[in-house]
Amino acid sequence: MSDLNFVLAVTLITWTGLFLYVLRVDLKVKEAKRREEV
Amino acid sequence: MFWQTVLGIWMAAVIGASFLLVPPTQGLGELGRIVIYHVPAAWVAVLAYLMAMANSVAYLRKGDLRLDRQAQVNAELGTVFCLLATVTGAIWSKAAWGWYWNWDPRQTSIFVLLMIYGAYFVLRSAIPDTDRRARLSAVYAILAFLTVPFLVFIVPRVYATLHPDLVLIAREGRQLDMDVPMLLVFLASVAGFTGLYFWLYKVQTGLENLLHKQALKRGEEL
Amino acid sequence: MRTGRFLWLKRSSAVLQKDLRVEFRTRYAYSTLMMFAVTVLVTVSFSVGGMMLESDIAAALLWIILFFSAMAGLSRTFVQEEESGTVVALKLAADPEPVYLGKLLFNIVLLFSLAVPVVPLFLVMLNLSVAMPFSFVQVVFLGCLGLSGASTILAAIVAKAAAKGALLTVLAFPVLLPLLIGAINATRSTLAGVPAEVLRPDLSLLLFYNGVAVTASLLLFEYVWNE
Numbered sequence: 001m002s003d004l005n006f007v008l009a010v011t012l013i014t015w016t017g018l019f020l021y022v023l024r025v026d027l028k029v030k031e032a033k034r035r036e037e038v
Numbered sequence: 039m040f041w042q043t044v045l046g047i048w049m050a051a052v053i054g055a056s057f058l059l060v061p062p063t064q065g066l067g068e069l070g071r072i073v074i075y076h077v078p079a080a081w082v083a084v085l086a087y088l089m090a091m092a093n094s095v096a097y098l099r100k101g102d103l104r105l106d107r108q109a110q111v112n113a114e115l116g117t118v119f120c121l122l123a124t125v126t127g128a129i130w131s132k133a134a135w136g137w138y139w140n141w142d143p144r145q146t147s148i149f150v151l152l153m154i155y156g157a158y159f160v161l162r163s164a165i166p167d168t169d170r171r172a173r174l175s176a177v178y179a180i181l182a183f184l185t186v187p188f189l190v191f192i193v194p195r196v197y198a199t200l201h202p203d204l205v206l207i208a209r210e211g212r213q214l215d216m217d218v219p220m221l222l223v224f225l226a227s228v229a230g231f232t233g234l235y236f237w238l239y240k241v242q243t244g245l246e247n248l249l250h251k252q253a254l255k256r257g258e259e260l
Numbered sequence: 261m262r263t264g265r266f267l268w269l270k271r272s273s274a275v276l277q278k279d280l281r282v283e284f285r286t287r288y289a290y291s292t293l294m295m296f297a298v299t300v301l302v303t304v305s306f307s308v309g310g311m312m313l314e315s316d317i318a319a320a321l322l323w324i325i326l327f328f329s330a331m332a333g334l335s336r337t338f339v340q341e342e343e344s345g346t347v348v349a350l351k352l353a354a355d356p357e358p359v360y361l362g363k364l365l366f367n368i369v370l371l372f373s374l375a376v377p378v379v380p381l382f383l384v385m386l387n388l389s390v391a392m393p394f395s396f397v398q399v400v401f402l403g404c405l406g407l408s409g410a411s412t413i414l415a416a417i418v419a420k421a422a423a424k425g426a427l428l429t430v431l432a433f434p435v436l437l438p439l440l441i442g443a444i445n446a447t448r449s450t451l452a453g454v455p456a457e458v459l460r461p462d463l464s465l466l467l468f469y470n471g472v473a474v475t476a477s478l479l480l481f482e483y484v485w486n487e
Contacts, residue, residue, distance in 0.1 A: 006133045007071045014075045153434040164421040188438035
């Protein structure tokens with residue numbers, strides 16, 4: 001069962017990392033678009 | 039929007055399948071599932087770094103600043119995926135060997151890759167002038183990448199004797215041809231990660247080009 | 261271009277002579293390098309105390325000392341050109357390749373004149389005996405050659421960047437890591453004593469690294485040097 005926990009940890013880390021990264025890119029895009037309108 | 043939705047559903051399916059469809063593998067048990075995330079992340083990191091290298095060479099030949107921005111985006115994406123591969127690899131190493139980090143040859147080479155691009159970003163941040171930054175960082179990216187093949191030869195010579203656990207690494211490769219459902223999910227995951235990379239690459243280069251245009255409009259040197 | 265290579269050689273040695281003369285006037289780079297190396301050496305020797313070191317650890321310590329000392333001094337030639345504003349004159353006077361070769365030779369001379377006193381001092385202070393003295397000298401020679409060969413072009417890059425202080429160390433470490441690992445491994449072998457066949461691949465690897473580093477630098481230096 002602890003093996004499964006390891007796998008869950010890896011999965012969680014992979015996807016949280018990617019999600020945070022995409023979120024950051026998205027924020028930057030929104031910021032740039034907002035400035036484009038101004 | 040269409041392709042993002044497809045990609046989202048695809049990746050969600052891959053996550054689900056990695057727990058539901060993939061059977062515990064022989065030898066590694068539940069740990070075998072990690073391959074589904076770890077190997078594609080490493081593959082995308084290598085792909086992005088190779089693209090960054092190609093962009094750097096192309097920049098030095100053509101002098102188009104757009105190529106420099108592409109190199110930067112590729113280096114950044116490569117670093118993100120490389121970090122993911124390192125962290126997932128360390129967790130796997132803890133479970134399989136009992137250490138998070140033991141300077142196994144693969145860990146060493148992935149660490150050096152991270153160091154190279156860490157230094158690359160430090161160098162970029164240290165040069166304010168756009169043209170100069172593009173040229174110098176391209177030269178550095180090429181120089182640093184040339185040393186990676188040496189590591190492939192040198193590191194095993196030094197560390198193989200210290201770490202007899204090297205055999206366990208071979209098991210990771212052998213696992214790929216274990217059973218059909220797992221192979222399918224694995225390939226789907228590779229495809230998904232690659233798609234994710236291209237999508238992020240498109241968004242990022244678009245963003246960098248937009249930022250560059252705005253900076254030009256403001257009449258300042260970025 | 262029949263006399264091309266010959267001209268290169270002449271011009272590089274002119275650059276080398278100019279740099280040596282500038283260095284002899286102030287001895288800034290050499291004294292910094294030397295004092296830095298001695299400081300690190302004494303710190304290491306002090307903290308190790310009277311312990312008998314195994315050859316693994318001794319080899320690693322030797323290359324740590326040489327690496328950080330080299331990083332402290334090797335960027336000097338290019339930084340000094342930028343600071344005194346002589347870059348423009350040098351650009352007008354010579355092609356990029358002779359400049360690179362001249363600076364490379366200067367750095368090699370600098371590092372060798374550092375290694376000649378520091379390495380024996382290291383052996384004496386840590387009370388080490390070398391099982392294969394001739395191979396040991398070879399390894400140190402090739403290692404120092406590689407240290408200056410790979411960091412000369414990086415020094416040129418650093419001289420053009422805004423933060424010059426620690427940047428060279430950061431940039432050079434990943435590039436030099438294969439060389440350092442190889443040199444540490446070979447040094448350990450020569451300290452402990454191994455059959456000559458075991459050592460040969462290590463030596464040829466160091467040699468090969470030098471070749472690749474200098475060739476790549478020659479090809480790329482033009483992009484660093486010319487604006």
